[in-house]
Amino acid sequence: MDDLYIVGSSGSMYLNAEGGYLHASKESLSAQNIEAVYPVGMIGEAAIHAIILRRGSSIPFEKANLRSLLSVSKNEQEYVTLSRAAQLIIWHNEHRYCGRCGHKMLHHAVDLAKHCEQCSLAQYPRISPCIIVLVVDGDRCVLARSPRFPPGRFSTLAGFIEAGESAEAAVHREIHEEVGIDVTNVRYFKSQSWPFPHSLMLGFFADYAGGELLADGVEIEEANWYYRDAMPDLPPSFAISSALIQQFLNGDV
Ligand SMILES: [Zn+2]
Incomplete structure (x- = not known):
């Protein structure tokens, strides 16, 4: 072909x-x-x-x-x-110019990368790891909406991993910051490349461990507990958030 x-x-x-x-x-x-x-x-x-x-x-x-x-x-x-x-x-x-010396970047001779002839800095395609989490509590789960979502859409919680932070620590921090609750039993599900613009989504499930569910009003405008028989409008099926929610709907979490 x-x-x-x-x-x-x-x-x-x-x-x-x-x-x-x-x-x-x-x-x-x-x-x-x-x-x-x-x-x-x-x-x-x-x-x-x-x-x-x-x-x-x-x-x-x-x-x-x-x-x-x-x-x-x-x-x-x-x-x-x-x-x-x-x-x-x-x-x-x-990444047209070197972040260290400002010289024009050229193709790396061997790697899929760019290379600065002036100072030898190599620049590889950028990947930004994020956590994406479905919090469950028996028959119910937490879904939330960002102000950027289409009207009525709710999804899992997500956020960027900060410099120096583990994925598990990011799960605890992001959930507490965005909706005010604590979680335990954080377990890895699977990952998905998410090109908006260069995220790697690391999917987790976590169990509710306490606290009152309360949206931060900035990144999350509304967060609620949902039962399997009364779900809101959900994310498209190609997204990892959909796969996390589907596992819950199937009773596999
Ligand atoms: Zn340079």
């Missing part, structure tokens, strides 16, 4: 005529429009590459909404490939 190319520019991806992500042939994009090409992985037998267009270059395609594309990805492999391509496109655009 021919190689496929996912095309992006300044953190955006492009749509093809059918509304999927653009996988153009390299030849169909004029060479002067191409700034960089990164290997992404395989879908079936096709090698996937992310092409970053030069800033200011225009091609006759619509820009894609990454969240919409991921929501209709056909399988785990396609999700992973789109997520990785999006993160490489974003990383390339946000």
